[in-house]
Structure formats: structure tokens, C-alpha cells
Amino acid sequence: MSGENGLSTRQLKIGYDTDLVRDITMEVRPGRLVTLIGPNGCGKTTLLMTLTGALKKRGGLVFLDGVDLSSLKPDETAEKMSVVMTDRVRPELMTCREVVELGRYPYTGRFGVLSGHDREVVREAMAWAEVTDLASRFFQNLSDGQRQRVMLARAVCQEPEILVLDEPTSFLDIRHKLNILEKVVSLVREKNIAVLMSIHELEIAMRISDHVVALGEGRILKAGPPEEIFREDFIRKLYRIEGMDAGILGGKFWFDPVKEESSRRIIPERSKERRPKVLMIQGTMSGAGKSLITAGLCRIFAGDGYRVAPFKSQNMALNSCVTEEGLEMGRAQVMQAECAGIKPLAEMNPILLKPTDDRGSQLIIRGEVVGNMSASEYFRRKAGYKETILAAYERLCRIADVIIVEGAGSPVELNLKKDDIVNMGLAEMLDAPVLLVGDIDRGGIFAQLLGTLDLLEADERKRVKGLLVNKFRGDETLFENGVRILEERGHTKVVGVIPHLPLRFDDEDSLSDRFKNTRIKSFNIAVIRFPHISNFTDLNPFEQIGEVSVRFVTSPEEVKDPDLIVLPGSKNTIEDLRWMKEVCLADTVRKEAKKGKVIFGICGGYQMLGRRILDPAHTECGGEEAGLSLLPVDTVLGTEKIRRAYTGRIANAGGILHALKGLPAEGYEIHMGRTTPYEDVMEFTSGKTGYCKEQIYGCYIHGIFDKREIAETTILAIAKERGKEIRTAELEDYAAFKESQYDLLASKLRSCLDMKYIRAVMGFEDDD
């Protein structure tokens, strides 16, 4: 599968008027640095020229990402491959910026006008290559080293998957050599680019290459890892220096057979054994408990001292989080990362779909919004995201010893199975063993597990190494018979029967049980359940308090004299606002506000509390919608998505919650609008992220109640006002609370899973 990426040749024949080199069959894969060595005139440059299309091949085939190069137009090739050659181009009066800007050629329109994004890429590439200060100098007046860096910036600007370099370090002094090599290596290791590079300096080639191709005598004389190529006898033969004293050159051109074997490479490539162990959890249906089991396994392996990373190729969820880099990812993977004890990375969830309406979703790739896409369009294009997924996974491989992969939905949605990238398709790409989870609580466990197994293709079935029965209530011994039946009929081991765990977590699906909660306790929080509700986990911390009920309401009748009304986030603020007016909840909220109730709006809910919401850029449905006019603010929706982690404090607070003033606040922001007051009003959360007036509080900060002090003060202040007595002793910082829940989850899972078997399936040796 991934074998098709990169550049490869089959029996390629090259030369000008006669065959110079024949039978060239080689491969350059993403994330690999392949060097080309050989004596002068052996055809290195000719080969590179042929591969880039500058020279006609004389026979054989060249493939770019699995496609025959000769069938591609120059502009199609250009988006995948860029080059830095040795010809000394000396364009007259051309500034370095102009040179680098040419890298954007494949991406600009007919007249080559650069967009804002293009300029940004150019700026970044120049900064990366350290040529920003040369921008307005003329290229012709630069030194060789500077020129090479500018050309490298140009090549990187082209955003290639494959980079071809012809002797990039010739003519350079050692400082510039180092500089250029460092950058090339970083492209390979960090950006996963495939690099093919011809080079004369053997001492360099033997240290940086992943793979070496030696050309000589009109063919590939030898190809392989550096330790196989750089042997004295072979190098002497290749360059025909048998019997000559190479000491005069002062360099080292081959490995010392004994000493250097271990310390030879400056950038060690992960060897096969050091690949992380991987396990995939798939479910018979959504909500079977994959996320939680994945999280638990992350915690278990983390507890055993491994570096663990969760991974889910594609997530369809309304609730998302923002990483420290300001990238957006699914909530469940954040929770799993927290379990694993590492920072959440967008790579753990390379594709995130946030449904915006019944047919479409916002598509977020590697944490950045790419645009809106209909389900059918996404389905058509999803095969194209394989690379994105694999690249993200590879990056995780570099930081983790164990990767727990989560599937999505059921692996046997037969109508959608083509080009699968989330379940069995992904398992195959990653070569991961699979555990299949069924939900006994919802009934039909045998049909779920055995049916799913039955519907899998034979080779997919082989990947399923174990079954899990989840959410079992009651005495497990009563199910022993069930386990036997599952093992007999499914020919697969049952690796655990997991009891129903009374855990409270941030979960991701809008199918959440929380919505069904109708019990009113002594402290009554009503959360407006918008049709497009999102990031509704903001209220979860309150669930720690036994006397507090958090209810999601969809009609005025359900509101029932609340102590606190919360307007949560929304994926489509204007539509939800209209909905709220239609079902008369808008009036209800206004009435309760008049009675002096505390109204708290977060993100979309905060926007609705204002006077109006304008959508000039058609971010949602365009036009203007009047808000609830409880806060004197206006919101303008824009096209730019604001995502950032937030650390600040409650700048000011009046009314019932005045005690909040000065408390530190943390959380994150994800929104597409800017909200500004139109008259003098009290700033609520610092940094103009929220405002308040009397009992009405609004802010953009998700997770604001995760801090114990804020949650506690809010509850106590309202309770006091309403003459209630609420004990909040159980309340702790939500982070600490979650940690304890994670530990609980891990210990429960450990006790009912056959960890020894799971480890064996993952390929752990006993002494690992």
C-alpha cells in the first residue's frame, strides 16, 4: 500500500546518445534519504536529470507515487517533486525572493499572482533556510553557499513529496556543508520527504544515508544500507583505486569493520525491532466502548513504563479540543493522551469531521480546518487521505514505544467498506493486530461479535486476535458459558469480560447518555441542548457533586425552575439561535434572566446572549440574526478560525457570581467569530474573551469549570443566593479528578483483561 509512495524506477535506461546506464531499478520512499554515489561520469547527474524529466529516458519506467512519470504533465510532476541541480544559474537582476517565489509556480493561477498563503509559505521557507535577510539581494551576487540555500528554500516552497538534489554540498565550505546537510536531513526526518541526492563526499554519504545506490560500469553496481556499501574492497573497486593509498585524502571512506559498526550514523534510523508495538481496538458498533478501552490500555502501558500514543485516523465528533500548538483534535484522543501521560498531538487524530448539518461536515486535517465537505464528497476522496494518515502515524512512531489505535463505528459497514481508512483498511496499512469489542449492555452480544467476524473477509478475520465483551452487569461467572460459545463459534479468544464501569469521562459522541438525564437534584443546572450542540463536556466537572444535576433541555417545559441556565457551544450558532426562538426557549431564558437567574453562555451560547450575530462572510448561513440581547455585545462571524489554549483569570464579575473575581482561569478557545461590546460593560474573563452584566455571564473559554475554584464558587454563590445548602467537598480540580478516574479505569481493565495474551499478540517478547 504505502509501497507505492515516492519515486521508483524499473529497468530504467538512461543516456544522451547511447545507453550510459542500464537496468536501473531503485526506490526512494517517504522519510528516506537515498544517496547516489559513483565515479565521475558514471551517470549520476544523467540519472537525476532523467528522473526529473529534463532528459528523455532511453527505456524502462519511472514511477512517481505509483504513476508512470511519462504520463504526467509537467505541472502534475511539479506538485510532487522539486529539484536542486548543480547548474549555475545566474538570472540577471533577480532577487532571492523572486527565486524562492518561483517554488510556488505549480500553485498559482494563470498569471502567477501569489496569494496570501503563498507568501506565507515563501516566508516560512526562507526563514527555514535562513535566507530571509537575503530576500531583496540579487541572486547573481550571492556566494555559493547562500545560493544553495536559496535554491533549497525554493525547492521546499514547492511543497514536494520528493526532493532531488544534485551534489548539494559541492563547492561549499564545511560550515555551509553542515548547514545544508542539516536542513536536508530535517526534511527527511521531520517532514517525511523522500530525498534522492547525488554526492561525491563519501564520508558524508556513509553517515547520512538510509540507503545507498552505487553506479558504476554502466549499471547499479550495488545498492543497500551504508554498512553494506562502504566497505573498503567495494569502494576501492567502485572508484577503481585498488592498491592506491587513500590516506593522502585524509578522509574516511569506508567503515572500519569492527569499531564503527555501532557509532556510524549521525541520525540513526529506527530499525525494524524498534518500531513501536501497535494494537488496534475495533467495535461492533459506535458506542461499544472503544474509546474507553483504548484509553485504559494507554494508561496500562504508560503505567508499565512505555511511551504510549493513542491514534485514531478519522474521528467524527462534535466535541473537539485545542492542542498547545493551537491545533484542533478530537476530544477522545485528548483524553486518551492524558491517560497515556503525554501531550495531545494533532497527529493522534489526523482527520476530524465535525458535522455541521445532516449532510455536511467541517473537515479538519492535522488540526487545521480545510473546509466543509459533504459526506458523499468525503467518501469519494477519502482514499486520498491515506498519505496524511500514514504520515501522522509515522510521526507518532518516532515518539512512542506503544501505539493503541482506535477504529471507528463498525468494521463491516459493507456499503462503505471500499477504500477503508479507519478500521480494517487502517489495520492492514499499519499491520496492527485487532481486538474486537462488543457491548453486552445493549444486547445481542453473540450477534454483534460473531456476526461481525462472519462479515469480515478471510484475511481481515485473521487480524482479529481477540474479542472483548464490554459493559457486563452482574456476576461474571454467569457468563463463562457465553465465553466458551464465543470462542468455539468465533474461533477467537475472548481476552476479557469488562464490567460496566461507573466512570465519568469526557466522551465524544453526541450519542452520549448524558442527554438522557432527567433527574432533578437539589441543585438544578439546565443546559440548552442545541440541535448543533458542541463541546458540551464543559459542564462535566459538576457531575462530581452528588447534589447537582446537569440536564440537557430541548423545550421550555423541561427547564423547571433552574438554579443555573447554561448556553453551551454550538456548531452552527445562527441556526441554533433560530431554533431556540422557534421552540420558545429564547423567551424562557429571557424570563428566567428577568427573575434574576444566573445565565452562563460559553462560546456559541455566549454569542447568542449578545444583541446580534452578523455573518457577512457566509461562515454559517449569512445575514444577521438578533440575539437574546442579555449582554450588550455584537458578534461578527469571520472566516478565520480562532483556536488557542487559554490561560488568564476572571478579570471582573458582578452580580451573584462576584466572588469569581480574580480567580485564575484556564481552558481553550475554538470559534470563528469575534465578539465586541457596544457599550461599557464589565469584562468577565481576561483578554476580552468574555463579558458579564448583572447575572448574565458569557465567555469563549471552554473548560472554564475544570478549575475547582471556579466550579465551586459558582455553585456555592448561587446556592447561597437561592437559600440552598450544597456540599462541594467531593469537588476537585477536574484534571486531578480525571487522573483518578483514569487510574481507576486502568486498574479495572488490568484485572479483567488477559494482558499477557494481549502483549504476546502485540509482539512483545517476554523480557520486554
Added chain:
Amino acid sequence: MSKKRVALYFIIMTGLTLLFVCVSTGLGSVRIPAVQVLKILLGGRTGEVESNIIFHIRMPRALAAILLGGALALSGYILQTFFQNPVVGPFVLGISSGAKLTVALAMIASLKMGRAMDLKTMVLASFAGSVFAMTFVLLISLRVRSMSVLVVCGIMIGYLCSAITDFAVTFADDSDIVNLHNWSMGSLSGVKWDELRVILVIVLFCLLISGFLVKPMSAYRLGEVYARSAGVNVILLRVMLILVSCLLAACVTAFAGPISFVGIAIPHLVRSLLKTDAPHIMIPAGFLGGALVTLLCDVIARTVFAPTEVSISSVTAVLLVPVVILMLIGRSRKRVKA
């Protein structure tokens, strides 16, 4: 490349061109004061004779100078981009001479048949000749990479074509040969409105095509390998560049005879003034520069030895050859330094 410098250039050059249009229409054997010229140009009729002179003789001539001068400079700039060498131009490469040869032959042939040549035939003959000469140059450029050899070959082809032209002229036995001779010396005299219309169409067409070539041309500045790797269809670009430059040079030669050195010197001058070689600036700026200089040279050709008219090519040569020589010296010095 500073935007201010570019803007200033365009403002000054446009102003100067307008000024010289007035000067050009005012000067001549019948001197018309500037105030009167302006009045006539702005629509106020002052005397039949003057307005006739201006509208039927001097105005078309001035406009032809502008369009053809611009065309020459543009043709030169495109060729320089193509060969990546600032020392080439349509005249140096023999393209103009090739056009001259075929036009002369066509002229003699049509005179033999007893009728004057129409515009279409003339343009076509000229275009055929320029493409013919260019093909020769290209064949040589495929063989030798050295630019000096290429230029020498171009000059040789130019001489060869001129020799054949002279030969044909010598043996053509008609009194109209005088005309032919005048034409082959290069002159803008006697350009009529209907000719001007054809010129306008061709030049605008070429300018439009050049506009579409701006993007690939800018990538081509880094050479063929990089252009291709950036996604340029190099072969298509090369064909387009050749055709456009040939068409421009042919158009000039057909209507005004060979005018030397504008194509090579003007792009160089404009480049050094603007400190950039970016096509999207150089195409309009070079055009404007060529227009102004040719207009100026035409005024000089008409007035300095009045009533005798000097061939415009002589004037351009006298004015621009020093520029070319200075450029060559400058380049060789730079090379020594580098």
C-alpha cells in the same frame, strides 16, 4: 525592485511619449507651432492644410513609431529571455534580415506581375522570412551552447540575407526599385491609417500573448531544468516565445524595414533603470521604452538633415550602438570580477 521606481518610470515615460508625439507632429517641413498642434489634436480645427498634415501624415507616423518601436523592444526582450542572454535581439540574430529578404523577393515578384503588393502578402512574407532565419539560428543553437558563436552566426545569417537581397535588387529592373531601396534602409515614412490598423492588431495580439506568457517566462529565468521542475511546459513555452518574437520582428520589418539595435539595447536600458528583469514589469516597461526611443529617433531622422530624411536605422545605430558596447564591456568586466 522598488515599486516607487517602477511607478515613476511609467509616469515619466508616458509623459515623455505624449510630449514627443506633440513634438513629432509639430516638426517637419511645415512647422506647426505647439499651441496649434495641441488645438488640432484636441479637436479644434485650425486650417485644412495643417490638420491634414497632422492627421494624414505625421500622426500615423508617430503612432507607427510608437507601436513598432514597442514591438521591437518586446521582441528583443522575449528573445533575450529565450536565449537567457541579454546580447541578442531580432536584428543581431538575423531575423530582421530574413524578413527583409523575403519581403524584397515578394515585392520584386509582385512588381514583375505588374501590381503592387497588398498588406497581407507583405506581412506574411515578412513573417515567413523571420521564422526561416530563426529556424537557422535555432538549429545552430542546438549544436553549440556558446552564446558568442550564436550571435556571430546570427550576424552571418543577417549578412547572407542582406547579400541575397542586394543581389535580387540589383537584377530587378524596375524604377520602383528606388522604393525598395528606401524601404530596405528602414523608414517610417508614408505609413497610412489602414496599415496602422494592421500593425495595431498584430502588436496588441502579441502583447496579449506575452501577458499569458508572463508566468512561465518568470520561471524560465532560472533555466530550463528548474522551469520544467516547477511545472512549465518548456517546449510549448519555447515555441510561443519564438513565434511571438518572430511575429513582432516581422511586423516591424514589413512596415518600416529593418530598424537596428532597438531590440537589443532598449530592454537592457530599461532593465538597468528599473533594476529588475521580472517579465510582468519588463514587458510593458520595455514596450514603452522602445516606443519612446523609436519615436525620438524618427523625429531626429526626419528633422536633423531636413528636407533630406536619414534612414531611421542609421539614427538608432548611432544612438544605441554605444549602449550595446558599454553593456558588453560591463558584462565582461563583471565576469572577470566573478
